[in-house]
Amino acid sequence: MLGTVLYGPRDVRCEEVPEPKLLHPTDAIIRLSASCICGSDLWPFRGLQDIPSSMAMGHEYCGIVEEVGGAVATVKPGQFVVGSFCISDNTCPHCRRGFQSSCQQREFMTGAQAPRARVPLADGTLVATKELPADDLIPSLLATSDVLGTGWYAADAARVEPGATVAVVGDGAVGLMGVLAAKQMGATRIIAMSRHKARQDLALEFGATDIVSERGDAGVERVKSLTAGVGADSVLECVGMKESMKQAIECARPGAMVGYVGVPHGVELDGEQLFFSQRGLMGGPAPVRRFLPHLIDLVLERKINPGKVFDLTLPLADVAEGYRAMDERRAIKTLLRL
Amino acid sequence: MLGTVLYGPRDVRCEEVPEPKLLHPTDAIIRLSASCICGSDLWPFRGLQDIPSSMAMGHEYCGIVEEVGGAVATVKPGQFVVGSFCISDNTCPHCRRGFQSSCQQREFMTGAQAPRARVPLADGTLVATKELPADDLIPSLLATSDVLGTGWYAADAARVEPGATVAVVGDGAVGLMGVLAAKQMGATRIIAMSRHKARQDLALEFGATDIVSERGDAGVERVKSLTAGVGADSVLECVGMKESMKQAIECARPGAMVGYVGVPHGVELDGEQLFFSQRGLMGGPAPVRRFLPHLIDLVLERKINPGKVFDLTLPLADVAEGYRAMDERRAIKTLLRL
Numbered sequence: 311m312l313g314t315v316l317y318g319p320r321d322v323r324c325e326e327v328p329e330p331k332l333l334h335p336t337d338a339i340i341r342l343s344a345s346c347i348c349g350s351d352l353w354p355f356r357g358l359q360d361i362p363s364s365m366a367m368g369h370e371y372c373g374i375v376e377e378v379g380g381a382v383a384t385v386k387p388g389q390f391v392v393g394s395f396c397i398s399d400n401t402c403p404h405c406r407r408g409f410q411s412s413c414q415q416r417e418f419m420t421g422a423q424a425p426r427a428r429v430p431l432a433d434g435t436l437v438a439t440k441e442l443p444a445d446d447l448i449p450s451l452l453a454t455s456d457v458l459g460t461g462w463y464a465a466d467a468a469r470v471e472p473g474a475t476v477a478v479v480g481d482g483a484v485g486l487m488g489v490l491a492a493k494q495m496g497a498t499r500i501i502a503m504s505r506h507k508a509r510q511d512l513a514l515e516f517g518a519t520d521i522v523s524e525r526g527d528a529g530v531e532r533v534k535s536l537t538a539g540v541g542a543d544s545v546l547e548c549v550g551m552k553e554s555m556k557q558a559i560e561c562a563r564p565g566a567m568v569g570y571v572g573v574p575h576g577v578e579l580d581g582e583q584l585f586f587s588q589r590g591l592m593g594g595p596a597p598v599r600r601f602l603p604h605l606i607d608l609v610l611e612r613k614i615n616p617g618k619v620f621d622l623t624l625p626l627a628d629v630a631e632g633y634r635a636m637d638e639r640r641a642i643k644t645l646l647r648l
Numbered sequence: 649m650l651g652t653v654l655y656g657p658r659d660v661r662c663e664e665v666p667e668p669k670l671l672h673p674t675d676a677i678i679r680l681s682a683s684c685i686c687g688s689d690l691w692p693f694r695g696l697q698d699i700p701s702s703m704a705m706g707h708e709y710c711g712i713v714e715e716v717g718g719a720v721a722t723v724k725p726g727q728f729v730v731g732s733f734c735i736s737d738n739t740c741p742h743c744r745r746g747f748q749s750s751c752q753q754r755e756f757m758t759g760a761q762a763p764r765a766r767v768p769l770a771d772g773t774l775v776a777t778k779e780l781p782a783d784d785l786i787p788s789l790l791a792t793s794d795v796l797g798t799g800w801y802a803a804d805a806a807r808v809e810p811g812a813t814v815a816v817v818g819d820g821a822v823g824l825m826g827v828l829a830a831k832q833m834g835a836t837r838i839i840a841m842s843r844h845k846a847r848q849d850l851a852l853e854f855g856a857t858d859i860v861s862e863r864g865d866a867g868v869e870r871v872k873s874l875t876a877g878v879g880a881d882s883v884l885e886c887v888g889m890k891e892s893m894k895q896a897i898e899c900a901r902p903g904a905m906v907g908y909v910g911v912p913h914g915v916e917l918d919g920e921q922l923f924f925s926q927r928g929l930m931g932g933p934a935p936v937r938r939f940l941p942h943l944i945d946l947v948l949e950r951k952i953n954p955g956k957v958f959d960l961t962l963p964l965a966d967v968a969e970g971y972r973a974m975d976e977r978r979a980i981k982t983l984l985r986l
Contacts, residue, residue, distance in 0.1 A: 412902030540741045564750030577919025581912030594926030
């Protein structure tokens with residue numbers, strides 16, 4: 311079959327790869343309904359993350375179960391499933407507490423920019439729907455696998471509450487999903503920080519009430535002035551850079567939590583500054599599995615449409631162009647037809 | 649009157665100082681029932697914090713109101729009051745959200761190692777009791793002003809819940825109050841990290857169920873082994889050093905909050921490490937004012953006895969010996985008779 315392999319900086323190829331096989335009795339093989347490219351795929355694509363000599367790409371997935379190992383009990387061939395980008399057994403103490411992304415058996419999904427993929431720990435990782443979903447829901451269901459689940463976690467970690475004023479730093483796909491999540495959690499004021507028209511428009515569609523196009527100190531000042539000098543009740547940091555983290559902390563009011571889901575690159579925090587600012591931090595790889603059943607329901611009930619975050623659709627053969635379009639910010643997020 | 653003045657490293661003196669006067673109509677003058685020395689007073693005493701040429705010491709206080717400014721409405725002469733070490737108006741947005749230690753008019757109390765003191769923003773800062781308390785309750789009421797309120801905040805910020813397993817890093821007075829707070833909040837397992845017999849005993853008396861005398865990696869391993877490899881549900885960091893913060897983060901389970909109340913000295917946090925560890929942080933100067941009414945009630949109802957943390961009592965004239973005894977860890981906390 312065709313699959314996506316990264317060989318080095320900016321060298322991503324669609325090429326013939328081996329068909330996935332069951333390796334453990336807890337595995338499942340799924341036929342993907344669609345695949346996509348994640349913002350985090352751009353780190354190794356840009357050479358900002360070390361990789362082995364080659365790396366099978368893709369960790370967001372949904373599709374039809376084709377085959378399961380002998381120990382798999384909760385999903386069966388023919389079912390439509392969505393899984394998290396974090397593989398988890400969903401039974402260990404960390405999973406039971408809702409932090410499946412820190413599962414004692416955690417693995418990260420790979421090889422899902424391809425028509426078929428192996429999912430380890432299928433019972434713990436996959437969530438099956440009762441019926442096969444309508445085709446037009448596939449992009450939104452795919453989004454729950456990572457990008458929506460991650461934006462949702464940012465809002466959860468930032469402890470967004472009904473009536474809250476929320477600031478979202480980062481207008482990438484995750485940030486936009488953070489806006490959607492904050493809206494669903496009842497935030498009444500959602501300040502999206504973005505200076506790109508298309509992303510501003512999508513943020514407004516997902517529930518943003520205010521757009522702040524300034525960055526850095528000017529952006530912080532703008533958020534402060536929008537909140538009568540107080541700052542936001544919750545802040546979602548969806549980038550992972552030093553500047554964005556600083557901006558997120560400073561946009562928050564004292565006592566507020568900053569939920570951060572952008573993998574930090576070069577972020578150092580000064581303990582004394584953080585202490586006297588009295589802002590809290592919570593983040594990490596999103597425990598998407600905790601949220602999946604709820605997010606899938608919201609999509610199936612057509613209450614949310616996170617699939618709108620895909621503004622470019624390409625056939626798998628053109629995956630390299632999908633990476634380039636996102637790298638150059640010509641696309642927010644690329645859906646891959648299989 | 650006599651008062652306590654720090655002139656430089658290890659040069660603290662009890663000497664004649666001017667009587668406090670009302671400077672603003674929102675001030676109150678109180679006659680202190682007792683005073684004490686705080687662990688944080690040791691930072692400038694040790695020369696680890698820059699100070700002006702001289703500094704009036706003391707920020708923990710309770711006593712009888714002697715005089716109030718014309719704008720003070722809620723306390724009156726003759727009442728017994730306790731106030732926070734953070735001066736706050738208790739009406740600004742940060743105060744109303746329970747973060748009085750980030751009040752828009754915040755000041756830090758000074759000059760309370762003396763028989764009388766000026767309390768700014770008296771209406772927002774002071775809490776009056778209905779009646780004059782019994783003399784034997786004075787040490788415990790004094791403790792609510794900072795040391796107990798700060799330990800309580802550590803537990804609050806760490807989101808201690810009923811049934812939780814809690815680890816407390818630091819066996820100073822604040823750490824011991826953190827043990828007491830965790831117990832009051834319903835923690836069923838409280839692991840106190842201490843290697844000093846007297847402090848271990850007091851921790852056990854305040855509610856600790858386990859003592860870990862190892863530090864650093866060995867201490868973390870011990871907490872892990874006591875929790876079946878999982879880590880603590882909540883961790884209280886009550887020291888403020890690089891090593892203690894690292895130990896606190898590593899003792900926590902994924903998804904847990906570390907409440908940190910020791911003013912960080914030389915603490916740098918690596919964003920990527922914190923991200924993948926999936927531990928949250930919340931801390932800062934404790935918003936004691938939020939907790940004061942509840943803590944005062946607990947003391948007046950004799951449900952808690954935080955005053956036991958004072959293991960040395962000296963007359964004000966011997967304040968310098970009080971500092972030395974705490975600096976050399978001969979005393980946990982020094983009460984000053986006035």
